[in-house]
Amino acid sequence: EAQVTQNPRYLITVTGKKLTVTCSQNMNHEYMSWYRQDPGLGLRQIYYSMNVEVTDKGDVPEGYKVSRKEKRNFPLILESPSPNQTSLYFCASNSGQGGIVNEQFFGPGTRLTVL
Amino acid sequence: AQSVTQLDSQVPVFEEAPVELRCNYSSSVSVYLFWYVQYPNQGLQLLLKYLSGSTLVKGINGFEAEFNKSQTSFHLRKPSVHISDTAEYFCAVKGAGSYQLTFGKGTKLSVIP
Numbered sequence: 529e530a531q532v533t534q535n536p537r538y539l540i541t542v543t544g545k546k547l548t549v550t551c552s553q554n555m556n557h558e559y560m561s562w563y564r565q566d567p568g569l570g571l572r573q574i575y576y577s578m579n580v581e582v583t584d585k586g587d588v589p590e591g592y593k594v595s596r597k598e599k600r601n602f603p604l605i606l607e608s609p610s611p612n613q614t615s616l617y618f619c620a621s622n623s624g625q626g627g628i629v630n631e632q633f634f635g636p637g638t639r640l641t642v643l
Numbered sequence: 644a645q646s647v648t649q650l651d652s653q654v655p656v657f658e659e660a661p662v663e664l665r666c667n668y669s670s671s672v673s674v675y676l677f678w679y680v681q682y683p684n685q686g687l688q689l690l691l692k693y694l695s696g697s698t699l700v701k702g703i704n705g706f707e708a709e710f711n712k713s714q715t716s717f718h719l720r721k722p723s724v725h726i727s728d729t730a731e732y733f734c735a736v737k738g739a740g741s742y743q744l745t746f747g748k749g750t751k752l753s754v755i756p
Contacts (some may be wrong), residue, residue: 563746569748570747571687576742576743584742632689632744634688635686636685
């Protein structure tokens, strides 16, 4: 089954404790992306990757890091989480060189709480 | 730069009534447009998309949308809603040549029995 998986689905942590949210897709997609969803703000893009070793900032990259060492994986790293990073995070992937013309598949989401 | 405005944050509607969810976009280049739906406690699912060609686009679950270039709009419609349509709906835009998909803030559709 074609899918995007994220782990963990729920995470409660404390300020400053480094964490990684994993994202994996089994569709051989070139393009992957991370979003955060906050009430009343919709989805905002954090980072995206056009292919292995190629990443770029989205609209809200501060406080986040990403890496793309393999085509299927795109982890999101919070080196020093803060309470304002409490949010619902979605990973997404799609095929198609040159942009997102094809359907973007979303993972199930990771609900992060930073105390 | 590109942006999306969803004009209504919440839309209540009675079951079997028609509904229109409004979306306006801004872009300096040609665009691709999408509507996604998010059911409670779930991820996002593509409803429909406009890439080119016919301006009336039909999607899943009986939804359709019309691309209006002169009014820079992409409103979503359904002639008769069901309780199961209760969800949050997101309009999204991608400019030609851009890698970024920009989402609106969402419209919560509540279908009243």
